[in-house]
Amino acid sequence: MSKKQLFSNLHGHDRLAFAHPLKRVTGGQGGEVVLVRGSFKNALIDCGMAYCHENTIKNIEEELSGKGLDYIILTHTHYDHVGALPYIRKRYKDAVVLGNSHSEKVLNKESAIRVIRELSEKAQEIYSEKREPIITEGLKVDKVVKDMDIIELGDRNIIIYETPGHTSCSISLFILPEKILLASESTGILIDENTVHTAILKSHKDSIKSAIRLKGLKANTIVLPHYGVLPRYFHEDYWKLFFKESEDKKNYILNLAKEGYSDEEILKDYISKFWDDEREQEQPKVAFILNAKSIISVVLKEYQ
Ligand SMILES: [Zn+2]
Secondary structure: OOHHHHOOOHHHOOOOOOOOOEEEOOOOOOOOOEEEEOOOOEEEEOOOOHHHHHHHHHHHHHHHOOOOOOEEEOOOOOHHHHOOHHHHHHHOOOOEEEEOHHHHHHHOOHHHHHHHHHHHHHHHHHHOOOOOOOOOOOOOOOEEOOOOOEEEOOOOEEEEEEOOOOOOOOEEEEEEOOOEEEOOHHHOEEEEOOEEEOOOOOOHHHHHHHHHHHHOOOOOEEEEOOOEEEOHHHHHHHHHHHHHHHHHHHHHHHHHHHOOOOHHHHHHHHHHHHOOHHHHHOOOHHHHHHHHHHHHHHHHHHHO
């Protein structure tokens, strides 16, 4: 996969053309940040990486033009989605941070905060000239949300769907009345029209269940993490691709185990098969290896 592919558009469709009421306010490479405007309230979905917080905040300010930010919704607690939260919180002190009970728990752990800081530093080294200490104070959930909770913004609502699989804290958001789905990483990341990266770190079975549920929503618009807006004609194909890729990866790992590979040998094979330097555009290698270990152990735990 090349950088060009990663950022390519399907048949001329502009994946970054977020239509009203969504506004993409992402400040740099890494996790996407989306603002949802309502007639009374506004919500930010994810915060993106720490290193590009200045750009992200500038984009939010421009978009809100003096109005307040009411909610910050965390789709999960990985560093590329929450890294800039401490900075955005400083700028928008009244914003209430929403996440599910697992997000709350994770962000209360010192070990998790340490990983977020370390990976944020690594990302700063790779993606930025800047060398500043990463701030982690304020990485916390203010209010726990659960499945089917409704966040009211005035003329539109955001419905919470707990969609575990990638992590236990993964949530997806369904915006009504427009029927816009912001899917979580539990249901994959589109790379090009033939490739979905599944990143099933916590439960393969849950990921499949989450995908079946989200597919059933028959959204008018689907926004995928780390990608953007999926063209309408590709909705059905996307879900097919996700289910196939999940199944293929599961079988690949199970087959190596059957051939007698140790966990360490499976990891080695996995890295040589799925890592190439261009993938560093997407994530630092340390993050890739951390994820690979989880992906392998989940499959072996659930299916062996
Ligand atoms: Zn993630």
